[in-house]
Amino acid sequence: MSGMVGxxxxxxxxxxxxxxxxxxxxxxxxxxxxxxxxxxxxxxxxALLGPxxxxxxxxLRMIAGLEEPTGGQVLLGERDVTxxxxxxxxxxxxxxxxxxxPHLDVFENVAFxxxxxxxxxxxxxxxxxLALVQLDDHGHxxxxxxxGGQQQRVALARALVNRPQxxxxxxxxxALDLTLRRRMQLELKRIQAEVxxxxxxxxxxxxxxxxMADTVAVLNVGRIEQLGAPADLYEYPATxxxxxxxxxxxxxxxxxxxxxxxxxxxxxxxxxxxxPAGRARVDRGPVHLGVRPEKLHLVDSADQVPAGCQxxxxxxxxxxxxxxSTQYLLRTGWGGELTxxxxxSGATGPLPVGAxxxxxxxxxxxxxxxxxxxxxxxxxxxxxxPVGTPS
Amino acid sequence: MIGHTGPPGGRDDMSPPAHLPGxxxxxxxxxxxxxxxxxxxxxxxxxxxAAAWLVLFFAVPLVQLAAASLYDPAGSLATGYAMTWxxxxxxxxxxxxxxxFGRSFGYAGAALVLAxxxxxxxxxxxxxxxxxxxxxxxxCVVAPMFTSFLVRTLAWKTILxxxxxxxxxxxxxxxxxxxxxxxxxxxxxVLGLTYNFLxxxxxxxxxxxxxLDPRLLEAAGDLYAGPLRTFRRVTLPLSxxxxxxxxxxxxxxxxxxxxxxxxxxxxNEYMIGNVVDSAFLVRLDHPQGAxxxxxxxxxxxxxxLGHLRRTGPEEMLR
Numbered sequence: 152m153s154g155m156v157g158x159x160x161x162x163x164x165x166x167x168x169x170x171x172x173x174x175x176x177x178x179x180x181x182x183x184x185x186x187x188x189x190x191x192x193x194x195x196x197x198a199l200l201g202p203x204x205x206x207x208x209x210x211l212r213m214i215a216g217l218e219e220p221t222g223g224q225v226l227l228g229e230r231d232v233t234x235x236x237x238x239x240x241x242x243x244x245x246x247x248x249x250x251x252x253p254h255l256d257v258f259e260n261v262a263f264x265x266x267x268x269x270x271x272x273x274x275x276x277x278x279x280x281l282a283l284v285q286l287d288d289h290g291h292x293x294x295x296x297x298x299g300g301q302q303q304r305v306a307l308a309r310a311l312v313n314r315p316q317x318x319x320x321x322x323x324x325x326a327l328d329l330t331l332r333r334r335m336q337l338e339l340k341r342i343q344a345e346v347x348x349x350x351x352x353x354x355x356x357x358x359x360x361x362x363m364a365d366t367v368a369v370l371n372v373g374r375i376e377q378l379g380a381p382a383d384l385y386e387y388p389a390t391x392x393x394x395x396x397x398x399x400x401x402x403x404x405x406x407x408x409x410x411x412x413x414x415x416x417x418x419x420x421x422x423x424x425x426x427p428a429g430r431a432r433v434d435r436g437p438v439h440l441g442v443r444p445e446k447l448h449l450v451d452s453a454d455q456v457p458a459g460c461q462x463x464x465x466x467x468x469x470x471x472x473x474x475x476s477t478q479y480l481l482r483t484g485w486g487g488e489l490t491x492x493x494x495x496s497g498a499t500g501p502l503p504v505g506a507x508x509x510x511x512x513x514x515x516x517x518x519x520x521x522x523x524x525x526x527x528x529x530x531x532x533x534x535x536x537p538v539g540t541p542s
Numbered sequence: 543m544i545g546h547t548g549p550p551g552g553r554d555d556m557s558p559p560a561h562l563p564g565x566x567x568x569x570x571x572x573x574x575x576x577x578x579x580x581x582x583x584x585x586x587x588x589x590x591x592a593a594a595w596l597v598l599f600f601a602v603p604l605v606q607l608a609a610a611s612l613y614d615p616a617g618s619l620a621t622g623y624a625m626t627w628x629x630x631x632x633x634x635x636x637x638x639x640x641x642x643f644g645r646s647f648g649y650a651g652a653a654l655v656l657a658x659x660x661x662x663x664x665x666x667x668x669x670x671x672x673x674x675x676x677x678x679x680x681x682c683v684v685a686p687m688f689t690s691f692l693v694r695t696l697a698w699k700t701i702l703x704x705x706x707x708x709x710x711x712x713x714x715x716x717x718x719x720x721x722x723x724x725x726x727x728x729x730x731x732v733l734g735l736t737y738n739f740l741x742x743x744x745x746x747x748x749x750x751x752x753x754l755d756p757r758l759l760e761a762a763g764d765l766y767a768g769p770l771r772t773f774r775r776v777t778l779p780l781s782x783x784x785x786x787x788x789x790x791x792x793x794x795x796x797x798x799x800x801x802x803x804x805x806x807x808x809x810n811e812y813m814i815g816n817v818v819d820s821a822f823l824v825r826l827d828h829p830q831g832a833x834x835x836x837x838x839x840x841x842x843x844x845x846x847l848g849h850l851r852r853t854g855p856e857e858m859l860r
């Protein structure tokens with residue numbers, strides 16, 4: 152991409168990590184962002200993931216300068232930009248609504264930032280960027296003449312052409328249909344690798360966050376629940392919220408009673424289980440014992456359970472065939488429900504509704520979370536949520 | 543309550559009633575491509591009332607006025623007018639009253655500048671910042687129109703009078719000399735014009751600015767445009783349709799006005815409207831009055847076309 156490597160549009164100020172320090176935003180009595188601190192390494196693809204109202208967009212707007220923090224700091228490298236006006240920050244945003252200028256054609260939309268910074272010859276930069284988003288023959292169209300996906304790419308090009316130190320993406324893929332969204336996710340990832348800016352991506356779509364980001368921060372009511380690589384978050388969630396927001400989990404309520412050495416003993420619903428110490432967030436007190444649905448295997452009777460595995464018996468109450476797998480709902484002896492995703496690999500036949508079945512799992516795939524007194528309802532995950540990664 | 547979009551007043555009531563012949567097709571519901579002659583006529587039937595109105599009360603009088611402008615200037619109401627194709631009426635009228643022409647456009651232009659300086663920020667604030675006060679502020683803009691034009695202008699006579707508080711204030715801060723005055727000066731006429739026609743500028747501007755997506759302003763800020771550049775590059779171009787419509791709606795009646803010059807000025811401030819008024823009603827020189835009317839129309843048309851050429855008609859239609 153020769154046009155991409157601009158010489159005129161250099162970075163403003165020294166490059167560096169994006170740091171949020173004790174960032175807080177209150178709207179009246181509502182605390183949207185609560186004492187948020189995190190570091191986004193330079194050049195990384197960072198996702199802020201959370202349900203609507205968790206404060207992720209407010210956080211993004213504070214980084215962009217469109218919202219003034221109630222407290223805390225936004226730092227770019229060593230530079231404090233907390234009180235800097237948006238037009239003075241080396242930060243650009245791809246807005247959720249795209250916010251393309253309707254009175255300007257695609258070329259002028261993309262050239263807008265360069266022109267405002269007084270750069271005279273913008274042609275190479277703009278055409279290079281339009282080529283990158285594969286819109287080089289659409290320069291003279293107005294935004295209203297473009298499809299949603301094309302508008303999204305114009306919005307991306309308009310922000311990226313400025314070679315921002317940090318690019319903020321505010322759910323830019325939300326309005327696109329599924330196929331286009333998949334394609335744009337890969338595009339974005341490719342462009343990020345090519346441009347090397349820091350991308351901060353806000354989304355409520357856990358799958359989008361996991362496929363695109365190097366690091367995901369899960370936000371809930373203005374605070375970070377967990378931060379880490381997507382696989383770490385999925386395989387070893389830190390809280391019941393993360394366990395159920397990122398994919399779904401079977402959470403059994405129980406009591407941990409410590410245990411010797413490498414294992415933590417758990418008693419739940421009158422049964423005894425154990426979890427490797429390395430997969431236990433706590434080793435005493437009220438806990439959730441968690442197992443991902445795709446880590447549950449179903450057999451007809453307890454004597455078929457392999458050695459070293461732990462199991463729970465129940466009755467199949469629902470079987471939903473979804474192509475790649477079948478999603479079973481199992482009612483346990485104590486009245487709880489377990490969800491199991493069984494790959495349709497042909498190895499085992501389908502289990503009919505009403506059949507007795509035994510669900511077993513390898514304890515190394517279980518995890519142990521601390522349980523707050525009011526958390527018990529979380530043990531039944533919502534059905535038909537999209538699955539994180541196909542197993 | 544005043545609606546956000548749409549022109550004030552029940553314009554809908556004027557659409558042709560459904561019992562017109564063309565409306566009967568509605569009873570049978572949506573019809574397949576079979577386009578009957580009656581359906582093709584429907585648009586014309588809908589146009590008929592307005593067209594008839596225009597022909598009777600606009601086109602015919604206009605032709606009459608055009609004819610009157612070419613009558614023998616020696617005639618009078620008492621003796622009757624003879625059609626002599628007296629094209630000389632036009633240069634004669636222009637020669638006699640060119641200062642009033644100049645004054646008309648000068649005063650209207652000055653009033654337009656004042657109105658833009660006050661009206662644009664006003665429309666912007668109502669459209670973008672007023673929140674729940676929006677409707678109240680719109681009512682305030684329109685409320686003076688509930689009283690008669692004449693009464694409003696007479697009120698300004700009191701406001702600007704020599705012993706009124708406003709002149710007193712200006713004298714106190716030495717913006718006016720100890721015996722300086724406003725009434726019977728061009729300033730008074732321009733202020734009157736500004737006030738009287740301001741709503742015609744503010745309402746179309748408001749309609750344009752109300753549609754302006756505040757997220758576009760944020761996007762401009764995000765793309766290195768400070769407040770002034772955001773205004774110049776985003777707000778102003780996007781409000782252009784309202785600005786063009788508003789300036790025309792302001793300028794056209796303002797340049798033809800005669801009440802403000804009559805009540806707030808002296809014969810030294812008379813505009814072309816006053817001359818037409820006196821030609822028809824005082825001097826009873828109908829040919830000259832008609833010729834002046836056409837000259838005013840032509841001049842306004844020239845100004846409007848020049849305006850549209852510069853801003854582009856598509857801005858107006860968008």
